[in-house]
Each structure stands twice: as structure tokens, then as C-alpha cells.
Amino acid sequence: MTGGAPILSRRTGFFFLLPSLGFVSLFILFPFVWVFYLSFTNQTLTGVTAIQSRLVGLANYHRLLDFETWMTSGQFGNALRISAQFVVGSALIGQALLGLAIAWAFYRWRGAFREIVYTLVILAWIIPDVVVAFTWMAFLDRDRGTLNAILQLLRLAPVDWLIQQPVLSIIIFNTWRGTAFSMLLFSSALATIPPSYLESAEVAGASGWQKFRDIILPLIRSHILTDIILITLWTFNTFTPFLITGGGPAFKSELVSIYTFRIAFQFFEFGRGGAIAVAMMLINLVLALTYLTILRRQGVRT
Amino acid sequence: MRLVRLVLARVAFYLFVTLVAAFFALPMLWLVLTPFNPRGTLAAEIPSPATMANFRLVFANAFAMRALLNSAILGIGAMLITTLVATLAAYALSRTDVPGLDFLIYALILFSSVVTGTAAMVPIFLLIFYLGLIDTLLGVILVFTGGLLPTAIFIMRDFVEGIPRSYEESALVSGATPRQMFQDVVAPLVQPGMMVVAIWAFVHVWGAFLIPFILLRSPTSMPASVAIYSFYTEAGTPIITLTSSYALLFALPVLVLYLLVNWRYGFRFFGGIKR
Numbered sequence: 001m002t003g004g005a006p007i008l009s010r011r012t013g014f015f016f017l018l019p020s021l022g023f024v025s026l027f028i029l030f031p032f033v034w035v036f037y038l039s040f041t042n043q044t045l046t047g048v049t050a051i052q053s054r055l056v057g058l059a060n061y062h063r064l065l066d067f068e069t070w071m072t073s074g075q076f077g078n079a080l081r082i083s084a085q086f087v088v089g090s091a092l093i094g095q096a097l098l099g100l101a102i103a104w105a106f107y108r109w110r111g112a113f114r115e116i117v118y119t120l121v122i123l124a125w126i127i128p129d130v131v132v133a134f135t136w137m138a139f140l141d142r143d144r145g146t147l148n149a150i151l152q153l154l155r156l157a158p159v160d161w162l163i164q165q166p167v168l169s170i171i172i173f174n175t176w177r178g179t180a181f182s183m184l185l186f187s188s189a190l191a192t193i194p195p196s197y198l199e200s201a202e203v204a205g206a207s208g209w210q211k212f213r214d215i216i217l218p219l220i221r222s223h224i225l226t227d228i229i230l231i232t233l234w235t236f237n238t239f240t241p242f243l244i245t246g247g248g249p250a251f252k253s254e255l256v257s258i259y260t261f262r263i264a265f266q267f268f269e270f271g272r273g274g275a276i277a278v279a280m281m282l283i284n285l286v287l288a289l290t291y292l293t294i295l296r297r298q299g300v301r302t
Numbered sequence: 303m304r305l306v307r308l309v310l311a312r313v314a315f316y317l318f319v320t321l322v323a324a325f326f327a328l329p330m331l332w333l334v335l336t337p338f339n340p341r342g343t344l345a346a347e348i349p350s351p352a353t354m355a356n357f358r359l360v361f362a363n364a365f366a367m368r369a370l371l372n373s374a375i376l377g378i379g380a381m382l383i384t385t386l387v388a389t390l391a392a393y394a395l396s397r398t399d400v401p402g403l404d405f406l407i408y409a410l411i412l413f414s415s416v417v418t419g420t421a422a423m424v425p426i427f428l429l430i431f432y433l434g435l436i437d438t439l440l441g442v443i444l445v446f447t448g449g450l451l452p453t454a455i456f457i458m459r460d461f462v463e464g465i466p467r468s469y470e471e472s473a474l475v476s477g478a479t480p481r482q483m484f485q486d487v488v489a490p491l492v493q494p495g496m497m498v499v500a501i502w503a504f505v506h507v508w509g510a511f512l513i514p515f516i517l518l519r520s521p522t523s524m525p526a527s528v529a530i531y532s533f534y535t536e537a538g539t540p541i542i543t544l545t546s547s548y549a550l551l552f553a554l555p556v557l558v559l560y561l562l563v564n565w566r567y568g569f570r571f572f573g574g575i576k577r
Contacts, residue, residue, distance in 0.1 A: 006399040007470050012480045013398030020391035020451055024410060027448025031425035032417045038425060098322075105318055113319055120326035126556055128509030130527045131333065131549045134540075137344070138336070139329040144345035146328055176329060208311060237418045239512045257420040264424045265516060273424040280421040288412045295408075 032281065038274035045268035053271070060275035074251040076276065079259035083236060085167055086174070086255055091235040094175030096227055099182025104212060107190045118183070125180035133243035136173050137162070140244075162245055166253035170241040177240065182227050189223040190216070222294065229291040233284060256280055337547035344542065356547035365521060366548060369529030372439060372518075373552070376525055377508040379443040384450045384503040385496050391451075392458035393488055397470070407459070410452035419449065419512050427516050435517075442517050442525075446507045454499045461495025462488065501563060505556055526552045 008016070039060055043053035064070070070077035102121065106114045124132070139146050140161040148158035161169045193216065201211050217224075239257045241247075247254035247262065254262070260280065264273025331346040337356055339349035360366050395403050419426075426445055435441030465488065473483050489496075511527045518524055521532075530552065533544040 007397040007467060007474065007483070008394060008480055010398055010400055013394040013400065016390045016394035016480075016484070019387045020455060023387065023444070023448040023451050024413075026429075027426070027445055028410075028413050028417045028422075028452070031422045031429060032413065034429070035422065035425040038428070043428075101318070102322060105315060117319060117323050117326070120323060120330075122560070123330070123557070124326050126505060126560055127553045128527060128556060129511045130509075130530050131553045132329075134530075134545060134549050135329050135333045138332040138346070141344040144343050146331060146346045149345070150328070176326065179326075207307075233415055237420045239420050243511065260420065261423065261512075264427075270424050270428060277421050277424050281416050284416040284418065284421060285412075288415050292408060292412060 035274050035277045035281070038270055039278045041271045041274075043270040043274070045270065056271065060272050063272065064275050064279070074254065076256075076259065076279075078251065079254050079256045082167060082252075082254060083256045086171060086241075087232055087235045089167075089171035090174035090178070091231040092228060094171060095179045095182045095231050095235075096224070098175060099179045099184075099227070100186050100224075102179070102183045103186035103190055104216070106187070108195065121180045121183055124176050125178065129240045130243060132173075132177060133240060136176075136244055140169055163249055166245045166249065170245060170253055170255075173241065173244060174235060174238065178231065178235065182231060185223060185227050186220065189220040193219055225294050226291070229287055229294070233287045233291075236283065236287070237280070333546065333550060333553070336542065337550045339546075340543070342542040342546050356543045357551070360544060360548050360551060363544075365532070366526075366529060366544075368522065369524050369526040370552070372523060373508055373525040373527065375439050376442055376446070376514065377504045379439070380446040380450065380507040381500045381504040383443065383447045384454050385500045387447065388451055388454035388458045388499055389462075389489065389492060389496060390484070391455045392462045393484055395455070395459055396462040397467075407452070407456060411456055414449060414452040417449075419510075423512065423516055426513070430517055437518055437520050437523055439518070439523060442514050443507075445513055445517070446503075446510070450503050450506060454503065457499055457502070458492070458495050461492045461498075465491045501559055505559060508555060 006013075040055050040057060041053045042049050042056045042059070044050050064076045066075075067077075069075055071081070072078060102117065106117070138144075142148060142158060142160040142163070145161070147161065151158055159165060197215055197219075198211055201215055206214070237257060238255075239261065241253060241255060242258045242261065245253040247258040256276070257280070260273055260276045263269055263276060332344070335346050335348060336342040338352040338354070339347060340351075340353045340355055342349075342356070395407065430436055430441045430445065433441070435444070469487050469491070470478075470483050473487050478486070509527060514525050515528050518528065521529075526548070530545060530548055533541045533548065535541055
């Protein structure tokens with residue numbers, strides 16, 4: 001902030017802030033606190049426990065973390081495992097690597113190719129969820145899908161993607177869906193690197209890979225961290241794969257987000273759903289705090 | 303040797319670019335072709351003859367049109383409230399001297415990414431239920447506004463900070479009230495920022511599925527993202543001709559806005575603009 005007297009008094013400033021504070025308290029802070037309380041009750045939508053829910057202590061958590069069964073199909077541990085595969089596969093390997101590769105390939109390259117690729121990648125990112133879900137169901141369809149048609153052109157056997165490879169399918173889908181963010185983040189990071197850095201390396205005869213490893217990577221390290229944490233957070237919370245596989249077949253692609261939805265909105269067991277939501281929010285909190293710590297450290301450095 | 307390496311690098315580059323373009327374009331082929339195909343299936347086939355008949359059927363479907371209208375009400379409602387409330391807050395945050403405000407913003411952003419639609423659907427549903435707003439468009443608008451505000455404030459603050467204080471200082475000298483300063487000095491100057499936040503909020507809410515799916519159930523209040531799942535035969539399979547043309551129609555405003563933003567501003571990047 002620059003010097004001089006503030007333009008608004010604290011009182012006026014407070015009035016300007018009031019609507020925001022109201023919205024945020026009611027729809028972000030209150031749900032956050034309330035879900036902790038809910039997770040200790042046997043609240044449901046219908047039946048006696050809908051009106052007269054009572055505290056049940058840690059019962060919901062015991063059910064969630066029953067280590068005898070929790071890794072079996074359709075249980076919490078299993079959903080966590082699938083979510084972990086999904087995050088590593090589609091966010092870390094898929095989106096971050098592909099985004100970085102595209103940004104690097106078009107570094108110092110302007111023109112039609114760049115425009116076409118960037119537009120395609122961004123379109124995949126901004127089209128509404130249900131629309132991309134339908135196009136992907138068509139793309140992966142066993143009998144008529146475009147992907148199997150291509151495989152047959154290449155003389156390869158068709159695959160029933162959504163039945164035989166549900167997790168791989170949603171990983172590829174989510175890579176397609178979200179690469180734009182990493183690509184845009186990395187291209188704006190690369191744009192800040194002075195070309196002279198690379199030119200001197202070129203004079204010294206460095207190969208493309210050497211330039212990338214020894215000059216580019218160290219310079220964009222903090223961007224990579226930022227990117228990885230944000231896309232991990234978003235990928236962990238995404239619900240869109242539900243629109244493609246429904247979490248199936250037989251819970252094989254049931255991510256934690258889909259598991260929460262099934263317990264809370266197909267069985268209407270809000271107490272149990274609340275316990276899963278608490279677990280999800282704690283995972284989110286750890287990721288977000290890591291992100292903030294990195295931001296703070298960057299702030300100190302600059 | 304150097305020439306060989308250069309040629310190889312070029313070949314590798316074009317191969318990579320072609321593969322990437324194919325990976326991102328091929329899944330969209332179906333969406334572009336099928337709506338114009340009178341016998342559309344899940345296959346991406348070039349329609350012969352191409353027809354607008356599917357669209358005519360969709361336009362004649364009162365329920366489908368009502369759902370698009372609902373989506374527009376949700377999108378525009380959340381857009382207007384978010385933009386106005388966020389601009390007010392960003393102005394206050396930028397022009398007062400309360401200590402710890404920066405921390406407050408970061409804490410809010412943090413919370414909004416922790417309490418996401420998926421993790422918060424249980425308490426959000428119950429909250430809206432107890433407020434008596436289940437199955438109302440207003441309930442959905444309020445929920446989205448709450449969720450979008452922290453990021454919207456964050457984006458707006460950058461724009462407000464970019465305005466020189468001297469304008470307001472001269473307005474103050476001429477005896478302007480805070481309200482007049484906001485309305486007549488600041489608001490016109492931050493219009494580009496308001497456009498960014500407005501478009502971002504609209505696109506976000508227009509395409510959203512989960513929150514409306516949970517909170518809205520009656521056919522008259524459903525938005526298009528939920529209503530699209532009603533074009534099914536009695537056997538439970540989607541009617542491809544209707545679904546595909548409705549999907550394209552539903553994606554159209556987003557595509558138009560993208561072109562508009564790209565042409566007017568260039569698709570600039572505001573960190574974390576899409577959640």
C-alpha cells in the first residue's frame with residue numbers, strides 16, 4: 001500500500017465488505033464447521049433420524065475406517081486408492097507433464113500451429129462438464145467409438161474402455177480435460193525467461209534437453225510446485241468422471257468424491273457422508289496449506 | 303551432424319504437435335458432426351445429408367428450452383451478484399488501512415478451495431434445505447456466489463489496485479461520498495476487471511452440474527446441464543440426435559464468450575481463474 005491517508009474509513013470499508021462477509025460466512029465457513037458436527041450424528045434425510053438426529057460419537061468414523069473391510073470394493077479405502085491413482089495419473093503425469101511439454105515445444109514459436117493447439121487445449125477445458133462427458137462416452141464406446149475405430153485402422157483389437165479399463169479411461173479423460181491450466185501457467189512462466197539465457201547456452205553447444213534441464217527447470221521450479229498443488233487439489237475434488245463411468249463398473253472407478261455422493265445422496269445418510277466430507281476437507285486443507293507456505297516463501301524471496 | 307540433429311528436432315516437433323492436436327481434437331469430432339446427422343449414433347460420422355432437423359426438434363421441446371432459460375437465470379444471477387459484491391469488497395480491501403487484510407484474503411481463498419462443491423455437498427444441501435430454498439433457482443445462485451466470491455475478490459483487487467488514488471482524492475476534496483466515489487469514479491475505471499469476473503462467473507455456473515443436480519429436482523427448475531439427461535428412450539439409452547444437438551447448443555454460449563474474450567482481450571491468464 002502506498003503512503004498517505006486511506007481513502008475509506010474503517011467503518012465505510014466494513015460496510016463495503018459486509019455482503020461478501022455474509023456470503024462467505026454462510027456458504028463457506030458455516031458448512032465447514034457444520035459438517036464436523038454432522039459427522040458425529042446419525043442425521044438422514046428421511047425417517048425418524050431426519051427430525052431427531054442424535055450424536056453417535058465416532059460411529060461414522062469407525063464405519064469409514066473399519067480396517068477389516070475398508071479396502072474392499074465400494075469402501076472408503078478403496079475409493080482413496082482409486083483417487084490416488086487418478087491424481088497421480090491424470091494430474092501429475094498427465095496434465096503437468098503434457099502441459100509443460102506443450103508450453104516448451106511452443107516456447108519462442110508463434111504462428112498458426114501454436115494458435116491451433118492452444119485453442120484446442122483451451123476448448124477442452126472450458127466446454128461444460130456434461131457436454132464433454134457425452135463426447136467422451138461416444139469417443140470411448142466399444143462398438144462405434146472413435147477411439148476403437150482408430151485402433152482398428154491400426155489393426156489393433158478394440159477395447160471396451162469403460163468396462164475393461166475404467167480408471168485408465170477417466171485418467172486419459174481428465175488429462176484431456178485439464179491440461180490447459182498447466183499449459184497456460186507454464187507458458188506464462190516461460191515467457192518471463194530472457195532469451196539471452198538460452199542463447200548463451202546455445203553458443204556453448206548445449207542440446208535441447210540440456211537447455212531444458214539446466215536452465216529452464218531451475219527457473220520455473222516454483223511454478224511447477226504451484227501447478228502441481230493446485231491441479232492435485234482440483235483433480236482430487238472433481239466429480240466429472242461420475243458423468244462418464246458413474247463410478248462403475250462395480251465401484252472400479254469410484255473416486256472419493258463419487259463415494260461421498262453415493263453415501264450422502266443415494267442412501268441419504270448425511271452423518272456418514274459428513275464423515276467422508278471431513279476426511280476430504282482435511283486432505284484439501286493439507287494441500288492448500290502447503291500451497292500457501294510455498295506462496296509465502298516466494299513472497300519472501302522476491 | 304548439426305544439420306541432421308536440426309532436421310531430427312524439426313521432425314520430432316511436428317510429430318509431437320500433430321499427436322497433441324489429434325489427442326485434443328478427436329474426442330470433439332463427435333460433438334461437431336453428430337448434431338447435424340439425421341441418424342446420429344455414437345460414431346463420429348460425416349452427416350449425409352447434413353440437416354438442421356435435430357435442432358428444430360430441440361427448439362420445439364418446451365422443457366429443453368425452459369432448461370436453457372434456467373441455466374441462463376442461474377448464470378446471469380450468480381454473475382451479477384458475484385461481480386457487484388466482489389467489486390465492493392475489493393474496493394474496501396484496497397482502500398482501507400485495516401491490518402491483516404492480505405491475510406484475510408488468502409485465508410478466504412484457502413477456505414474456498416477446501417470447502418469445494420464435492421466436499422461440501424452434504425452441509426450445503428442441508429443448509430439450503432433448512433433455508434427452504436430447495437428446488438429454487440435462488441438457492442443455487444446464492445451457493446455459487448458464496449463459492450466464487452473469494453477468487454472473484456482476489457481477481458478484482460488486482461484491478462482496483464491498478465487505479466491511481468489521485469482520482470478519488472480529488473473526488474474527496476470536492477466532497478464526494480464513498481458511495482459516489484465507488485459509483486462514479488471507481489466502477490467505470492474497473493470495468494475491464496468486472497468483465498473478466500463476470501465472464502468467469504457466468505461460464506462457471508452455466509456449465510456446472512453437481513450443485514444444481516443436488517439442489518434442483520423439479521422439471522421446471524432444472525438447468526440444461528441436468529435436463530440433458532432426460533433425452534432418453536424408455537429402454538434407458540440416450541436419444542443421440544437430440545442429446546448431441548442439445549449438447550452443442552448448450553456449449554455454444556461458452557464458445558462464443560471464449561471467442562469474444564480472445565478477440566477483445568486475448569486469452570490472458572489470471573492465476574487460478576477456473577476451479
